[in-house]
Amino acid sequence: MPVDTLDTSSPPRRAAWKGAFPSVAAVLVLFLAASSAPSPLYVIYQQQWHFTAWVLTVVFALYVFGLLGSLLVVGALSDHLGRRPVLAAAIALEVxxxxxxxxxxxxxxxxxxxxxxxxxxxAATTTLSATLVDLEPSRGRAGAITAVAPLTGLALGALGSGALVQFGPAPTRLVYALLVGGMLMAAIVVARLPETSLKRPGALASLRPRIAMPAHLRADIVPVVPAMIATWALAGMYLSLGPSVAAELLGLHNRLIGGVVVTLLAGTGALTVLLLRARPASSLLAPSSVVLGLGTLISLAGTTGDLAWLAALGTVVAGVGFGASVLATFGTVARVARPHERSSVFALANIISYLGNSVPAVLGGIAVTALGLRIATVIYALAIMVITFSAFALRLNQVRTQRRSPVLPTREKEAL
Structure with missing residues (x-):
């Protein structure tokens, strides 16, 4: 999932113990793995408790709304209270x-x-990301981890959960017991960490969400909004309904497949972020939209044609577009926003992304209940394709307009 930009100024700190940086990175992956672990289980819950598809997607969306509220309200709290207290509270709440x-x-x-x-x-992702920057003098390494770790965690969590559900005992219990153990180990990591952020006043004031789109940024940010929505709407579909599609439409009833579906998208996205992270965001905006739409089309063709291999291929292609789009959209925001604007502008970007992640998923669940899974899947996929190709058209129009302009601001010249 997207994360906020960080204040990368280095506060005074004591020397960290050897292995602190990779340990904190592992805790970040663990939190995201825990967040995707329920995805392969939704089908089982639905069968056991007899609830409809729209209820399933509402349960998925509740996580997103909790996450978004936390990012907006406590995202900057560790800058005032310190990293360790916020991390300890986040781990306790996760347990x-x-x-x-x-x-x-x-x-x-x-x-x-x-x-x-x-x-x-x-609370954990923003604080862990800030801690990685605090611990690592070379900010490039910390930035790479914070970009790759969320998608890696989503992929590993879904895959591991699917494997345990299929091959382990107590399919709706074991994965959570193991994650509790992992969180206890995370608590030990946090207990050993030096405090890397000095306490300072303003904790209560930091709880007030700051959301804004300055007028001078609209020309840069508005064209990437459709790409944000399409990217995270696709992720929401895979995380909520993906295992159901694999089981009911493709006849893949092995519970591991439910995790593989999510892993193909998120894992490919993580690898794409790793490989393309040095590319300018502006160069990825148009290609990422095309690849995301093309992958969705291929996956839809495989699903409607009962061709699991084609659906898997389409998911991989969409995963490339997914990762590239995350880099392109959030990279654009990071490039054009001035330092004093970044917190509020990234808050807005997170709202757009997470609403794109949750609202379409809920609407998809309602459509499944009313129209059936197959028809709803077709409608959902077609809607994503329309949005992605709209994003592509907007980007082409933006580039055309910038090239015709005789005088361009520096940040726009860099985008060409």
């Missing part, structure tokens, strides 16, 4: 959520667990 998953017997408890998990993940 509570995982215990609720362990004992869940109905949708209500599952929903509460997802909200708490969203809040914990939002």
């Amino acid at each position: 509570v959520a995982l215990v609720l998953f362990l004992v869940a017997g109905d949708v209500v408890v599952l929903s509460v667990a997802r909200v708490l998990q969203g809040v914990a993940t939002g």
Whole structure:
């Protein structure tokens, strides 16, 4: 998932123990892995508790709303209280959520667990990302980790959960028990960390969300909004309904496949981010939209034609577009926003992305309930393709307009 930009000024700090940086990176991956672990289980919950597809997608969306609220409200809190207290609270809240998953017997408890998990993940990801920057003198390395770790965690969590559901005992319990153990190890890592951020006043004031799109940035940011929406709408579809599509439409009832579906998209996206992270964001905007739309089209063709291999190929292609689009859209925001604007502008970018991640998924769930999974999947995929190719057209028009302009601001010249 996208993360906020960070204040990369280096506060005074004590020397960290050897291995602190990779350990913190592992904790970041763990949090995102925990967030995708329920995806292969949704089909089982649905069968056991007999709820509709729209309820399933609402449960998924509750996590996103908890995450978004946490990012907006407590995203900067560790700059005032210190990294360790915020991380300790996030881990404790995550453990509570995982215990609720362990004992869940109905949708209500599952929903509460997802909200708490969203809040914990939002607080943890921003603070862990800031901690990585604090620990690593070379900001390039920290930046690469914060870009790759979220998608890597999503991929590993879904794949690991699918494997445990298929081959392990207690399919709706074991994965959460193991994640609780992982969080206890994360707590040990945090306990050993030196405090890398000095306490300073303003903690209460930092809880007020700051969201803005300065007028001078609209020409740069508005054209990337459709790409943001399409990218995260596709991710929301795979994370919520992907395992159901694999089981009911492609006849792939092996529970591991539910995790593989998510992993093909998120894992390919993570690899793409790693390989393309040095490319200018402006050079990726148009190609990423085309590849995302093309991958969605191929995957849809495989799904409607009952060709699992073609659907898998389309997912991989879409994963390339997914990773490239994340770099392009958030890279554009980072490039054009001035330092004093970045926090509020990235807050807006997160709102757009997470609403794109959750609202279409819920609408898709309603469509599944009303029209059936096959028709709803076709409509969802076609909508994503329309949005992606709209993003492509907007980008081409933006470039054409910039080339005709006789005088361009420096940041626009860099985009050409």
